[in-house]
Amino acid sequence: MSSETLPQRVRLFIFEHFREHGVPPVVERLVTEFTLTRDDAVGVLRELESARHIALVNGTARILMAFPYSAIATPFQVRAEGRSYFANCAWDAVAFHAMHGDADVTIDSACHHCAAPIHIEMRAGGATVVEPPGAIVYLALKPTQWWENIVTTCSNTMVFFASKEHRDASDLCASPEQAATLTPDEVHALSLPIYRAKFAIDYARPGKDELLAHFAALGLTGPYWSL
Numbered sequence: 001m002s003s004e005t006l007p008q009r010v011r012l013f014i015f016e017h018f019r020e021h022g023v024p025p026v027v028e029r030l031v032t033e034f035t036l037t038r039d040d041a042v043g044v045l046r047e048l049e050s051a052r053h054i055a056l057v058n059g060t061a062r063i064l065m066a067f068p069y070s071a072i073a074t075p076f077q078v079r080a081e082g083r084s085y086f087a088n089c090a091w092d093a094v095a096f097h098a099m100h101g102d103a104d105v106t107i108d109s110a111c112h113h114c115a116a117p118i119h120i121e122m123r124a125g126g127a128t129v130v131e132p133p134g135a136i137v138y139l140a141l142k143p144t145q146w147w148e149n150i151v152t153t154c155s156n157t158m159v160f161f162a163s164k165e166h167r168d169a170s171d172l173c174a175s176p177e178q179a180a181t182l183t184p185d186e187v188h189a190l191s192l193p194i195y196r197a198k199f200a201i202d203y204a205r206p207g208k209d210e211l212l213a214h215f216a217a218l219g220l221t222g223p224y225w226s227l
């Protein structure tokens with residue numbers, strides 16, 4: 001007998017469904033796939049939301065986010081393995097590369113300030129094209145604030161800017177202690193322990209100590225990166 005738990009199996013099913021179809025499974029699909037009552041299927045979804053694997057549309061049992069996948073259109077369009085996806089945020093867009101096992105990834109997004117196109121290609125563990133070359137990922141909230149409301153954090157505060165000048169001109173621009181400015185390569189490195197094993201049945205989000213050690217190994221220290 002398998003020692004896999006129902007939440008583990010449902011979590012992996014959601015991610016594989018997103019990977020194959022670009023959209024999440026609906027509750028009815030989980031009911032039939034896992035032979036559950038509707039209440040039990042909704043209960044598992046709530047459990048996966050509490051464990052920070054997914055986010056539901058507020059007040060419903062519909063899957064909105066299975067990080068990095070988005071069920072709705074966003075400014076973060078990603079192509080990987082011959083399919084098109086929407087990511088939840090700039091970080092999630094870059095994280096497709098780590099999650100899809102270093103598969104070639106193309107990101108088409110826009111500057112959060114002026115809406116100019118931003119095009120990034122990831123290959124073999126790094127960004128091979130960044131257009132415009134000064135494009136950056138901006139995280140406008142501290143890590144300790146991200147999960148206060150992950151839907152608004154992802155949707156509003158983790159963005160691309162075409163340049164640091166456009167970051168500074170944006171209403172989103174916060175003080176350096178409150179925000180982080182990263183290159184696509186830095187975001188890829190940051191994403192590795194969080195996203196790399198999402199298609200393993202026993203995937204677990206890294207704990208606080210593991211994340212802090214990872215931040216430090218990347219040279220990401222100081223007040224912003226404390227948890």
Ligand SMILES: [Zn+2]
Nearest residue numbers: 111114162166
């Ligand atoms: Zn701009």
